[in-house]
Amino acid sequence: MKYVFVGLTCAVLVLAFIGGSAYYKGLQNEKYGFMAEENAELFVRDHSPTLGSDDAKVFIVEFMDPACETCAVFAPYVKKIMAANPGRIKLVLRYAPFHDGADNFVKILEAARMQGKYWETLDVMFKTQGVWANHGHYQPEKLWDFIPMAGVDVEQIRKDMHSPAIAKIIEQDMADVKALNVQKTPGYFVNGKPLQTFGSKQLYQLIKSELDRQYPQ
């Protein structure tokens, strides 16, 4: 009798937790859906780097940080999904350099963009990240050794990275991070819908559901 009673209480608590999460996530979905409709620039700014076709109907907005390990792991995964659905997906990168000093890497990346080597540089950064950002221990001086691999003019980057235009981009992105309540990187929104539980499978399902909705078979 006691066992049943205590067991039932546990079950009620677990159910309340699950029900509460489902309810909260429903509310969040509604909220972000509304924001995506009414306030699209929160997700995509004019300055945001994008990859993929302009005609794509599925927008993946990724809040990232070049020094974030999980972002590096997810980058090829997202590209693979994009390659499997040519012309249908557009990737928009936004910056969320949460850690002290992480904004420096964003500045380097944006300076490389001025030379038209954005994606190449990001690729190099992600591939060598273990060396210069090992577990949050940032060693920017080590990154400089790798940057030339992207085929950029390093001296120019050193000059350009302190431009006020880049600082402004980071400032705007961080303001949107706050407005959209992004707390972790990478933070994904697919057509304005946030990735509710983090994981590669969940991300794939979210993208898949939007693909199916936008491109019915």
Next chain:
Amino acid sequence: MSKPDQAAKTNWTLLFMGWLLVSVSTTISLFFSSVLEYEPCVLCWYQRICLFPMVFILAAGLFPTFDKSVIKYALPLSIAGGLTAFYHTLLYAGIIPESIQPCSQGVSCTEKYFELFGFVSIPMLSFIAFSTLVALLLILKRRTSK
């Protein structure tokens, strides 16, 4: 029903209430951190360390029948948690200046996430829960130390 039987039943019910309290608190705490994604600050973690194990310790004291040694094991945890919560509440309310708080990294301990009815903060909820539990355990201690 004989008198000792009745007393044992009341003891069990009191402990069950204590267990219910810590289980509900744990559920709410986990809901805050994993669903609402409120990042727990350092002081919150100290309180969680005191709170979470009590779900199992108090449950163990309920079976097969009420075991009074549970009081001995649960009291230190609830007092430690209660003191931390008291300190946290004062810090949050601004009675202790933030400059002497121990948490320098991560989330500030005075970060406002949630206030029930506009004034009941998370540290206050924690303090209420821990002190109720201490009171329950002390009542049980008196009832069983005859």
